Amino acid sequence: xxxxxxxxxxxxxxxxxxxxxxxxxxxxxxxxxxxxxxxxxxxxxxxxxxxxxxxxxxxxxxxxxxxxxxxxxxxxxxxxxxxxxxxxxxxxxxxxxxxxxxxxxxxxxxxxxxxxx
Numbered sequence: 001x002x003x004x005x006x007x008x009x010x011x012x013x014x015x016x017x018x019x020x021x022x023x024x025x026x027x028x029x030x031x032x033x034x035x036x037x038x039x040x041x042x043x044x045x046x047x048x049x050x051x052x053x054x055x056x057x058x059x060x061x062x063x064x065x066x067x068x069x070x071x072x073x074x075x076x077x078x079x080x081x082x083x084x085x086x087x088x089x090x091x092x093x094x095x096x097x098x099x100x101x102x103x104x105x106x107x108x109x110x111x112x113x114x115x116x117x
């Protein structure tokens with residue numbers, strides 16, 4: 001089954017953005033950082049939001065919609081319908097105990113598919 005997972009947006013100031021979304025009722029779940037970004041995941045009910053602050057202002061903006069999947073073959077078939085061939089060799093394993101892959105939409109919005117493991 002494939003269902004909506006989260007939206008990710010780039011912000012200028014992570015701390016003030018966290019405070020803003022907490023005032024809207026979001027709860028901070030995690031904070032992360034690497035050489036390119038500082039980011040946080042927040043939750044409001046069953047909805048998730050990821051906010052990214054580029055460490056270097058030249059870093060690319062991140063804007064994507066994410067969908068979770070439970071069956072690899074179903075997600076791979078949907079990716080194929082959207083014009084991308086995906087298999088186990090294309091999966092990214094991240095810090096959040098999940099595997100995922102990205103598709104690019106023509107308008108510049110990335111679509112992420114996530115399988116939580």
